[in-house]
Amino acid sequence: MQETPMLFPMSSVEFWKQIKTIMEEVVEQKLNASIKKELPHSHLPEKALLKATEVCQIFQVSKPTLYEWMRQDKLKSFKIRSRRYFCRADIEAMINHPPVVNH
Template sequence: MTEFPMMVPMTQTEFWDKMQRVVEKVVEAKLTTATASTPTLIPEKALLKASEVCTIFQISKPTLYEWLKQNKIASFKIQSRRYFARTDIEAIIRQNHKKFKQ
Protein backbone atom coordinates (compact mmCIF):
# COMPACT_ATOMS: atom_id res chain seq x y z
CA MET A 1 0.00 0.00 0.00
CA THR A 2 1.43 3.37 -0.92
CA GLU A 3 1.56 6.06 1.72
CA PHE A 4 -0.34 9.29 1.14
CA PRO A 5 -0.07 12.37 3.31
CA MET A 6 -3.05 12.60 5.67
CA MET A 7 -4.48 15.50 7.61
CA VAL A 8 -5.00 13.44 10.78
CA PRO A 9 -2.43 12.82 13.53
CA MET A 10 -1.99 9.06 12.87
CA THR A 11 -0.45 6.73 10.36
CA GLN A 12 -2.43 5.42 7.44
CA THR A 13 -2.47 1.93 8.97
CA GLU A 14 -3.87 3.26 12.26
CA PHE A 15 -6.50 5.22 10.34
CA TRP A 16 -7.69 2.15 8.40
CA ASP A 17 -7.69 0.01 11.56
CA LYS A 18 -9.93 2.59 13.26
CA MET A 19 -12.18 2.77 10.21
CA GLN A 20 -12.54 -1.01 10.18
CA ARG A 21 -13.50 -1.08 13.88
CA VAL A 22 -16.08 1.67 13.35
CA VAL A 23 -17.63 -0.16 10.39
CA GLU A 24 -17.71 -3.44 12.34
CA LYS A 25 -19.50 -1.73 15.25
CA VAL A 26 -22.09 -0.16 12.95
CA VAL A 27 -22.74 -3.44 11.11
CA GLU A 28 -23.03 -5.35 14.39
CA ALA A 29 -25.47 -2.76 15.75
CA LYS A 30 -27.59 -2.93 12.57
CA LEU A 31 -27.66 -6.73 12.64
CA THR A 32 -28.64 -6.74 16.32
CA THR A 33 -31.41 -4.23 15.68
CA ALA A 34 -32.65 -6.09 12.60
CA THR A 35 -32.84 -9.47 14.32
CA ALA A 36 -34.41 -8.01 17.45
CA SER A 37 -37.09 -6.06 15.59
CA THR A 38 -37.94 -8.67 12.93
CA PRO A 39 -40.89 -10.73 14.11
CA THR A 40 -40.99 -14.41 13.23
CA LEU A 41 -43.44 -15.01 10.41
CA ILE A 42 -43.66 -18.73 11.03
CA PRO A 43 -46.21 -19.69 13.68
CA GLU A 44 -44.88 -21.80 16.57
CA LYS A 45 -46.63 -25.04 15.67
CA ALA A 46 -45.60 -28.23 13.89
CA LEU A 47 -48.24 -28.20 11.15
CA LEU A 48 -49.14 -25.18 9.05
CA LYS A 49 -52.24 -24.61 6.94
CA ALA A 50 -52.02 -23.55 3.31
CA SER A 51 -53.14 -20.02 4.19
CA GLU A 52 -50.32 -19.70 6.74
CA VAL A 53 -47.73 -20.88 4.22
CA CYS A 54 -49.10 -18.36 1.71
CA THR A 55 -48.66 -15.61 4.30
CA ILE A 56 -45.09 -16.69 5.08
CA PHE A 57 -44.02 -16.68 1.43
CA GLN A 58 -46.37 -13.83 0.46
CA ILE A 59 -47.89 -15.82 -2.38
CA SER A 60 -51.40 -16.74 -3.48
CA LYS A 61 -52.98 -20.16 -3.02
CA PRO A 62 -52.81 -20.94 -6.76
CA THR A 63 -49.05 -20.28 -6.62
CA LEU A 64 -48.72 -22.57 -3.60
CA TYR A 65 -50.57 -25.36 -5.40
CA GLU A 66 -48.38 -24.81 -8.47
CA TRP A 67 -45.32 -25.25 -6.23
CA LEU A 68 -46.87 -28.51 -5.01
CA LYS A 69 -47.25 -29.75 -8.62
CA GLN A 70 -43.62 -28.79 -9.32
CA ASN A 71 -42.45 -30.57 -6.14
CA LYS A 72 -40.92 -27.35 -4.81
CA ILE A 73 -42.74 -27.82 -1.51
CA ALA A 74 -44.02 -30.88 0.33
CA SER A 75 -47.36 -31.36 2.04
CA PHE A 76 -49.66 -34.07 3.29
CA LYS A 77 -53.36 -34.49 3.79
CA ILE A 78 -55.23 -35.33 6.96
CA GLN A 79 -58.76 -36.18 5.89
CA SER A 80 -59.67 -33.38 3.47
CA ARG A 81 -57.19 -30.78 4.78
CA ARG A 82 -53.69 -30.14 3.44
CA TYR A 83 -50.91 -29.39 5.91
CA PHE A 84 -47.26 -28.39 5.64
CA ALA A 85 -44.57 -29.34 8.14
CA ARG A 86 -42.99 -26.33 9.80
CA THR A 87 -39.56 -27.99 9.52
CA ASP A 88 -40.00 -28.32 5.73
CA ILE A 89 -40.91 -24.64 5.40
CA GLU A 90 -37.92 -23.58 7.51
CA ALA A 91 -35.64 -25.81 5.39
CA ILE A 92 -36.89 -24.16 2.18
CA ILE A 93 -36.26 -20.72 3.66
CA ARG A 94 -32.73 -21.69 4.80
CA GLN A 95 -31.94 -23.29 1.44
CA ASN A 96 -33.06 -20.23 -0.53
CA HIS A 97 -31.29 -17.90 1.91
CA LYS A 98 -28.01 -19.76 1.25
CA LYS A 99 -28.54 -19.50 -2.53
CA PHE A 100 -29.26 -15.78 -2.22
CA LYS A 101 -26.11 -15.13 -0.14
CA GLN A 102 -23.83 -16.82 -2.70
Protein backbone atom coordinates in the same frame (compact mmCIF):
# COMPACT_ATOMS: atom_id res chain seq x y z
CA MET B 1 -9.88 -23.42 54.53
CA GLN B 2 -9.57 -20.04 56.14
CA GLU B 3 -12.30 -17.54 55.37
CA THR B 4 -11.07 -14.30 53.84
CA PRO B 5 -12.53 -11.16 55.42
CA MET B 6 -14.70 -9.10 53.08
CA LEU B 7 -15.75 -5.47 53.24
CA PHE B 8 -19.40 -6.12 52.34
CA PRO B 9 -22.38 -5.80 54.66
CA MET B 10 -23.23 -9.49 54.25
CA SER B 11 -21.77 -12.88 54.95
CA SER B 12 -19.51 -14.50 52.40
CA VAL B 13 -22.08 -17.29 51.93
CA GLU B 14 -24.77 -14.74 51.04
CA PHE B 15 -22.34 -12.89 48.76
CA TRP B 16 -21.54 -16.04 46.77
CA LYS B 17 -25.24 -16.93 46.54
CA GLN B 18 -25.92 -13.55 44.98
CA ILE B 19 -22.98 -13.89 42.60
CA LYS B 20 -24.25 -17.33 41.52
CA THR B 21 -27.76 -15.96 40.94
CA ILE B 22 -26.43 -13.07 38.86
CA MET B 23 -24.24 -15.40 36.79
CA GLU B 24 -27.17 -17.75 36.13
CA GLU B 25 -29.32 -14.82 34.97
CA VAL B 26 -26.60 -13.55 32.63
CA VAL B 27 -25.99 -16.99 31.15
CA GLU B 28 -29.73 -17.51 30.62
CA GLN B 29 -30.04 -14.12 28.88
CA LYS B 30 -27.10 -14.94 26.61
CA LEU B 31 -28.54 -18.36 25.75
CA ASN B 32 -31.94 -16.87 24.96
CA ALA B 33 -30.31 -14.21 22.78
CA SER B 34 -28.30 -16.82 20.86
CA ILE B 35 -31.40 -18.99 20.35
CA LYS B 36 -33.24 -16.00 18.88
CA LYS B 37 -30.31 -15.41 16.48
CA GLU B 38 -30.42 -19.06 15.40
CA LEU B 39 -34.16 -18.82 14.67
CA PRO B 40 -34.43 -15.94 12.21
CA HIS B 41 -37.91 -17.09 11.21
CA SER B 42 -39.53 -16.21 14.49
CA HIS B 43 -42.46 -14.81 12.48
CA LEU B 44 -43.44 -18.41 11.69
CA PRO B 45 -46.19 -19.85 13.83
CA GLU B 46 -44.87 -22.14 16.57
CA LYS B 47 -47.02 -25.04 15.37
CA ALA B 48 -45.43 -28.10 13.78
CA LEU B 49 -48.07 -28.22 11.03
CA LEU B 50 -49.12 -25.22 8.98
CA LYS B 51 -52.20 -24.75 6.83
CA ALA B 52 -51.99 -23.67 3.20
CA THR B 53 -53.31 -20.18 4.04
CA GLU B 54 -50.56 -19.74 6.66
CA VAL B 55 -47.88 -20.81 4.18
CA CYS B 56 -49.29 -18.39 1.61
CA GLN B 57 -49.01 -15.58 4.16
CA ILE B 58 -45.43 -16.52 5.06
CA PHE B 59 -44.26 -16.49 1.43
CA GLN B 60 -46.74 -13.79 0.36
CA VAL B 61 -47.99 -15.88 -2.54
CA SER B 62 -51.41 -16.98 -3.74
CA LYS B 63 -52.85 -20.46 -3.28
CA PRO B 64 -52.43 -21.26 -6.99
CA THR B 65 -48.70 -20.45 -6.65
CA LEU B 66 -48.45 -22.65 -3.58
CA TYR B 67 -50.14 -25.54 -5.38
CA GLU B 68 -47.81 -25.03 -8.35
CA TRP B 69 -44.81 -25.34 -6.00
CA MET B 70 -46.30 -28.58 -4.72
CA ARG B 71 -46.79 -29.86 -8.28
CA GLN B 72 -43.14 -28.99 -9.05
CA ASP B 73 -42.00 -30.80 -5.87
CA LYS B 74 -40.56 -27.60 -4.44
CA LEU B 75 -42.66 -28.02 -1.31
CA LYS B 76 -44.04 -31.16 0.31
CA SER B 77 -47.47 -31.39 1.86
CA PHE B 78 -49.91 -34.01 3.05
CA LYS B 79 -53.63 -34.31 3.56
CA ILE B 80 -55.51 -35.04 6.73
CA ARG B 81 -59.15 -35.55 5.82
CA SER B 82 -59.94 -32.65 3.51
CA ARG B 83 -57.17 -30.30 4.65
CA ARG B 84 -53.66 -29.93 3.29
CA TYR B 85 -50.82 -29.37 5.78
CA PHE B 86 -47.16 -28.43 5.57
CA CYS B 87 -44.39 -29.24 8.05
CA ARG B 88 -42.83 -26.23 9.72
CA ALA B 89 -39.38 -27.78 9.22
CA ASP B 90 -40.00 -27.96 5.45
CA ILE B 91 -41.07 -24.31 5.38
CA GLU B 92 -37.94 -23.27 7.32
CA ALA B 93 -35.78 -25.34 4.95
CA MET B 94 -37.37 -23.62 1.96
CA ILE B 95 -36.73 -20.21 3.51
CA ASN B 96 -33.11 -21.08 4.29
CA HIS B 97 -32.47 -22.78 0.93
CA PRO B 98 -34.88 -21.45 -1.68
CA PRO B 99 -35.36 -23.62 -4.79
CA VAL B 100 -33.46 -22.64 -7.92
CA VAL B 101 -35.63 -20.69 -10.33
CA ASN B 102 -35.41 -21.98 -13.91
CA HIS B 103 -36.07 -19.39 -16.59
